[in-house]
Amino acid sequence: MSDISHPTRFRRASDDSPVARLILIGIALGGLGLLVAMPLLVVLSQALAEGWGAALTSLASHDARSAIRLTLLITAIAVPLNAVFGIAAAWFITKFDFRGKAFLITLIDLPFSISPVVAGLCIVLLFGANSTLGGLLVAGGYPVVFAVPGIILATVFVTFPFVARELIPVMVEQGRAEEEAALTLGASGWRVFTTVTLPNIRWALLYGTLLCTARAMGEFGAVAVVSGKIRGQTATMPITIEMLYNEYLSVAAFSMAGLLTCLALITLTLKTGLELRHADALAATRRH
């Protein structure tokens, strides 16, 4: 990505042949079209099957609004928790040498490979009214399962590795030299983190956080197990979508699905926009 322009008839050694480019771009766009764009079109066309008015009316209903509020609340709690965890875990793993590092990373990844259904089952086994802990909590008036805390727990569980997973590779690439230099110059630990490390990892952090947000809003399997599916109380947006779909209210169901997708798209566009604006800074931090 050098600034020097070349006459077009010469191809740089790091460029692929035009034919290869066309083929690769074709495969990429074709594959994404079949896998992502078409299903998205299905969602949007179903949502707007009866026009914008019907779609917006369905979203303004009391139950829809409370589902949107609940989903936003859960996201607002789960994402900061996971961001703090992700930073701590990435720091611990990349700045220190210790035995069992691969094992620890595997444990952090574990929520990925656990079926959301099993994740929900685990939480029910631990906090359900039939367990010791759950029984105490229910008796104290703080039910976890079939209430909001259970949904938050399930959401934190399934999105647990997102931030850490984004940060670790970047911090590995960056190495420790810059931090060590700053320490030698007498900077405090916190100062090193905020002035040296954080600027280096902010894009990865932002990206992980946004992914975590998107996934937290859309989680269905685990939440379905621990939510009582009560309208206005424990029905999140994905749960409401399923309920509406089962009631043959496909416009309402897909409108909410469309809204959820739009929320995700907004977060992702935000990321892209920030990248564009700060492209130079970004390139600078990525060069060694």
Place this chain on the structure above:
Amino acid sequence: MVSRSTWIARSPMPGRGVAAGITLSMLSAVVLLPIGALIWQGVQFGPLGIWDVINRDRVWAALWLSFRLAFLAAGFNLVFGTLLAWVLVRYRFAGRRLVDAAIDLPFALPTAVAGIALTTLYAPNGFLGGLASQIGWKIAYTQWGIFLALVFVGLPFVTRTVQPVVEEIDTEVEEASATLGASRLYTMRHVILPMLTPAALTGFALSMARAVGEYGSVIFIAGNIPLKTEIAPLLIVIQLEEYNYNAAGAIGLAMLGISFVMLLAINLVQIWSRRKIGHV
């Protein structure tokens, strides 16, 4: 580096206590404690009981199906995702930013919605399923449908792990390789791909891990016929419907065990390949 007496090697880096404390306590509270409850359930049930539940044709068939298709889907994503990362970083074309954002959609779309949308498209009376059925290719309600759903949910992982690494590659390396007489293909194979391998493997592992446990989107498109298109997570749900926590836990533990061994193996391969090519 690591001495016998200290678990964590001495390091001048600050914040060891805080970082380790937050990491380990949150890991315990959010992940280990609930999984511990599952394992405790299994311990009470006993290894023989667990083996009795798992050692049936139908359970083996479901486990084999889940892990085989997850592996194949992750394999597809390994190739396609690496290609996507390359195209997105190296080429400039109209709508590139849009494509870049679209890759994350499978994360954001609720799995049930994804399942419904994919089934609508790929069912025999759907747009793409109709085209496929004209050449006698059934997608929805066969293993192809499951494969498709698993590719969908695992799509972003490889691209997102490989992309930053492609950005890091210094084009001078490729130029040097070309100067030394290597063909573009040779440079790709022997210079570029090895650099991408550790990240791609991470993406592969994540993609596969996600696919193995996927439930929401698959049940809509799978057909769910025992021994043919029944996935392991569905068996867990079936056991739960029968109030059979022991059996549900047993199948859950089997999946957990296999996944854990797999993830551990891939993490080890990754550490090994990083060392081999000189990173870290």
Place this chain on the structure above:
Amino acid sequence: MTIRPVFLTLALFAIAPQAHAQDLLNVSYDPTREFYRDINQAFAKTWQDQGHDAPKIETSHGGSGAQARSVIEGLGAQVVTLALASDIDKIAQAGKLPTDWQTRLPHNSSPYTSTIVFLVREGNPKGITDWGDLVKDGVEIITPNPKTSGGARWNYLAAWAWAQENGRDPKEFVHDLFTHVPVLDTGARGATTTFAQRGIGDVLLAWENEAWLAQQELGEDQFDIVAPSISILAEPPVAKVDANIKNDAQGELADAYLDYLYTPEAQAMAFAHYYRAWDDSQADPQDVARFPKMNLVSIDDLGGWAKLQPEHFGDGGIFDQIYAGP
């Protein structure tokens, strides 16, 4: 991070247990959504007319078994209205209500009944008129999985009852029947969607009310309903969950809600929602007349849930043997 305390405070508000006496949670199964939406409105009005405060009635829908499990695990339902008596039996076994709950209300605690019918494509191209036609070559059947769907257990038992009456080996017949099933959905609604919207299969085995509803919602000119010579009398029961009643006022509300289901007004609504209810005195005659006369076998004729459930649908039961593998 300064905004975090705000979130935590919000969370506490959301977590704080609701303390209204006048609320009621009805945990129900899938195909009753439309019915209970109407019932809740009508009952709330009646209850207010009797001089009470407006009640806050919530319903939750899902697979019957999963819903029962939620209640056992602590979902605070005061009223359950499920697909199978055996599911409420499970809740009773967990100590949430007396085991003789089914004698507390009329008609085995089933205010409405239904049966299993066939939904076929317009004009009935495969000529399906009875259970025997289902296992003909080339017929594809859509039914949900009896292991995950209460409705599908009725499908299965209706087929069993027909085979018994017609001198066929019932075990062999249901085995044959399930080899004709290309897609086994987890719930009744999923199966209806697969059949009606994805165009899979030649015949859908469905709740009678579900079949009518599908016809109404998804196109009357696309499907025909076929009533087989024998079917099963499906009695979805209702019960008060005594352990979840917080105070006398709430107990009164729960009892009134369940009693209301037996009033001529509610029974008329059940007819309107395609259920075979008991009291047609206030029902629209058209709603009553559209049900064909059918020979309905009751669950007790087959031996009762206590025997049938483990024998057929338990782990390793007759249904599992169909798919036991080579």
